[in-house]
Amino acid sequence: MDSLITWFMELLEGKVSKEIIVFIISMVPILELRGGLIVASLLEIPIVRAIWFCIIGNIIPVPFILLLITPIFNWMKGMKMFRPMVEKLESKAMGKSEKIEKYQFWGLVLFVGIPLPGTGAWTGSLIASLLGVRFRKAFPAVLLGIVMATVIMSVMSYGLLGALVH
Secondary structure, eight states: OHHHHHHHHHHHBTTBOHHHHHHHHHHSTTTHHHHHHHHHHHTTOOHHHHHHHHHHHHHTHHHHHHHHHHHHHHHHHTSTTTHHHHHHHHHHHHTTOHHHHHHHHHHHHHHHHSOOTTOSHHHHHHHHHHHTOOHHHHHHHHHHHHHHHHHHHHIIIIIIIHHHHO
């Protein structure tokens, strides 16, 4: 994750504002809001401003994943070239689906909200979509998870990390 963050920062620094860097990082799978808040802290963006850019960046892909990923995956599986990649992604995501299946709404909230490797809004939305969780149930759960991740990562990035860096 560190090298990916560094790559984005080097690629975009000086070309766009610090806030846009954080916004873009927050939209990217793997990095998401967690990476965005770390970068915002390092770039010394005020926390309230950083939170808004990170949350909005992290939310933007969610409806598209929830509504479109299953039809896109089905279409891609019809092509020999993409089938193994899609099946691998589905298998990897479904390997993490136990808690979401068992606890439904709150399982999805916790999956998205607790900042561990392999969790987050992208993967949570993918799993919800693959499990057939309805949009009206999945979207609020992912949003609540993003809020939870924001609180945890704000404390970690601006509290603990901020104390170490500054």
